Amino acid sequence: MPASTPPPPAASASPSGTPAGTPVPSASAPGRGTPPRGPQAARRETPPARPSAAAPQAASSGAPARKGPPAHAPREEAETTPAASRASASAPPPSAGARERRGRPAAAARADLEVRSHPGGPQRAAAPGPDGVYDYRITAVNHGPSQAVGVTVQDRLPASLVFVSSADGCTASGRTVTCGPLPQLAVGASHTWIVTVRLADDYEGDGRDIVNLASVSSQTRDPDASNNTTSVTGLPVPPDWGRADLSLTKTAVLPGGRDWVRPGETFTYRITVHNNGPGTARGLRVTDPLPKGLHFVGSPDGCAPDDGGRLIVCPGPDRLASGTSVSYALTVRVATAQTRHFGRIENVATVTSTTKDPDPSDNQNPPYTVYVKTGDHGELPDTGGDVPAWLGWAAGAAVTCGGLLMAAVRRREAGRGPRR
Template sequence: MLRKRKGEMKRIVCSLIFISLIFSMLVFSPKHVKSSDPWYDLNYKHRIKVTLKFKGNFYWTGNNPIKIELTGYNVPSFWQFVQSDARDIVVTDEDGDELSYWIEKWDYSGKDAVIWINFYYPGMLGIWSDSNIAYIYYGNDSATGSGWHTDPDGGGWFAGNGDGTFDFFDDFEGSDIDTGKWDKDCSDESSGGLTQEDGVVELIVYPIYPLGTTGHSGMDSKYYAGHEQFCWETRFKLIRDDYLYAYRNIINVLGDFDIDGDGDIDDNDEYGYRGKSSPIFGTLWYYWGDYTDKEIERNKWFKDIQFCDMVNNHNTFKWSVYKDVNGPLDFERTASIKNGNVDGKIRFFTGKSGTNLTLAGHLVVDYVFSYKPPSYPLDFIIFREENLVDLSVSTSSNPSNLIYNGGNVEFKATVSNNSEADTSNVTVKCYLPSNCEVQSISVSSGSYTYDSNTITWTIPTLSSNSNETLTVEEKATSPGDATFKATIENFDDHDTDTSNNSSSTTIPVYPAANVSASKEAPEEVIAGSTITYTINAYNSGPDPAENVRIMDDLPPETFGPIYGIYSEDGGQTWEYIPDGWTGNFTFPDPLPPGATFKVRIVRTVDPAVEEGKYITNYAEVTSTTKKSDGTSNYFQTPTVYTKVVTQALLEIEKTDSPDPVVAGETLTYTITITNNGPSYARNVTLTDNIPDEIENPQFRYRISSNGGNTWGD
């Protein structure tokens, strides 16, 4: 039976108004500490971490569906990897347990979706909190999807589980109306009735003859919405476009609620669409107890969102209308709830008045759902896109086997993204060896800070299948193992294998020394006298020099017994070199850095060396301790030059024999010249005036270098 109403209506609906769910702001992940939450399934390569923050604590129990909007702005990567029909979407809580969800809107090409996530806590098991977290997984090519939702205008998507998400839900998939959810109310099946196919339910009333007859098609939910929010999407269609079947006074009731609490559902309670009585081409208007003067377009989908608010004594009933499903809010109306009673069913109804000749109603419903909103408005949502990635870090050194103290070493840390997705905000900590000193730091991407032997390296974006490198040039400062360690500490994704997120390289640092030497010699030396050489061995460090050895092949112009002395305290005390100088000497103790060892060698200069000749000589020093660059320790002193001067002391003695001599006998004179050195006397000229009394003198000389013991010609 068609109820009389002051206003009649058509159509519409859904999208939610979220009166207590108004977003005050959207925040896009400003920072992130590497997720330790379990990954639901490694076949899903990506996820969105959704953090909800409300304006007050409340008790989460039972169903708690929350509306989430995903766009190309707040989750840009989501649209790059999700399947075009949403078949690969799965939602879980923080522990990896699945949550029911339903996708109300899915515009893949426009990168716009509305997904409802139900934070369900059975029985009395709930939480007292002002926040919650969910993960939306996607990026699984083998996923089959669940809960297909047909788009009445073509196509559709895998929407999930609406029954598990809302207190009451129907999207009219299949061919039969769910009589467990709805009661049918049709005046005459032959004049229209209810049909369900292609993801919608259609309430149809055809023109009925004769004049004065009435007809209607309706369906009432067996579920009482009560103080809840409920949403539907409907449209009013013309059966035919010619004027003979134009519509006037066609009532399309979209709900029956006793808002004024008088026990009756009448014009003061009901709302919907109606066609004005004139002109003949009636215009469809939205009403609730009275006209709202809001014109409705025919053959177009509309959303209605209704909200009964009893929170904080704010006793209101509010409804919102969107003339375009994906468009802006068209208008809202609010009424006071009398006696605190809004108990009622969700009702879809269309009919014709018997006072009209050829009128028809055709109401199409795509979906409807109802739920209890949160106790407090949503303050903000944080979206963080995370990828299933495999990051790794490796370290190396150059040289790779060893270095010597004071030498340079190059350490490298290479961070690799071994996956098909980019990752961001990668933080790597590099811990430098304590026995090295930083010379330079460079990175192939990002930036770094350095403090207390620790480098913090930040890479804003690490592209898929790529790597970046940090290079540290260091100088060894003490012997021992030098260990360079790199650890991936933070990033905006989930790592499938954390065993390769840390790496270290150890290189031994061996002692090093740098020995040098100088040689001291007199500027002049007298041939035949002794010459003293002093050799100074110096170690400039950084470590003691082991087995310091002095080598000196003394000049051939020197001869005779050799002795040498050495000092390990810079010349303050001296000791004899055992067995004299044999051409080389190894100091018994290591030569400390900054210290000088000395050797003195004494030898006789050959007296035969000619005046003005220079005696040249140099010394060499070695050590078994390597230099800082790893080369052998060897040093040759500059050559020293010593000029030879000569010095001789001649004595002459003349004797005669026999003495006396008989006239006519032979008289022999012996002249002895002696050189008391120390040098050879060269170009010695002997002058002797023979007496006149000597006739026919004959001269003969012999040379004796041993005082006359032997003579030579």
């Protein structure tokens, strides 16, 4: 009898009804019975998982078999470990504030900023001081919904105002004052800068025409730009602002109490400027052009020749309040080449101001009131214009009496006749 061939072992069925060991096509594989097309389709096919030692036991017990990772997984999936995937999934995305702090504001961040401005500060009332100085309080407010980054405020001053300083670090370039940038401004928060200004020296108005503009901006998108600018109109300018009547007087302080000096001697001119009001005089300047008969020696009050010439200029002050005065002393020397024995040396000084002067007629010392007499004969008495009036009458009377006496003598001799 021929040897009987043992029957093939019975294949265990999988839960899906597919005999064990039969390859299961992947989702991307061609349909059953359709051969894969091309090398790309062959690579996309997933080979069947090799059954582990526990696979028969799982199959016999009716539990589904676990499938291991594909032997030929894509490179991207192979490089991503389960731990890295879990860490990436658990890490929260960076917040809008974090992106803004790195200098990359979130596209969705929005901050509605508002700017407010009004005169007066915590240490200064709205009314100006005697020098016409004011404080502007400029405030930036964030209405949200996001915090604002890089908040900057600009104050555009009119021609009637001049920037003085800022306790909060604002700086000026031309007529534009810049405050900030402020790194962050939270939702609902506000920040205030104080800008100190003064009236311009040539301003003559009453303050109602002064308009000051302020604006706010930031790196965060602002959904409503209608409140990013504001303007303040009017300032309480005193009624006497812009008018100051200045007057100048000048005297010569001569050596030894004399009213004349010799060539080569020095003496001092004293110039006094008084403000008769009603307002403060600003930008004062005193000039004194020396004549050829005088040479400038020095001044303890800062007066000096302008560019080395003969025009002497005395500084400031920048402000001279109503009812106050300022004095300057100039030391000069009489030229030795002065040949006129008793000639006048006229010297006229002038005061000017950037404030309007309602009466400029007294801004110079009057002519022929400041002079010195010079002579090269020592301390001889003056026999010129200082001769007393009675001496002329006495001389005339003496001459008249002499003439009458001579006439009487001649008549007497004529009456005697010739002698025999």
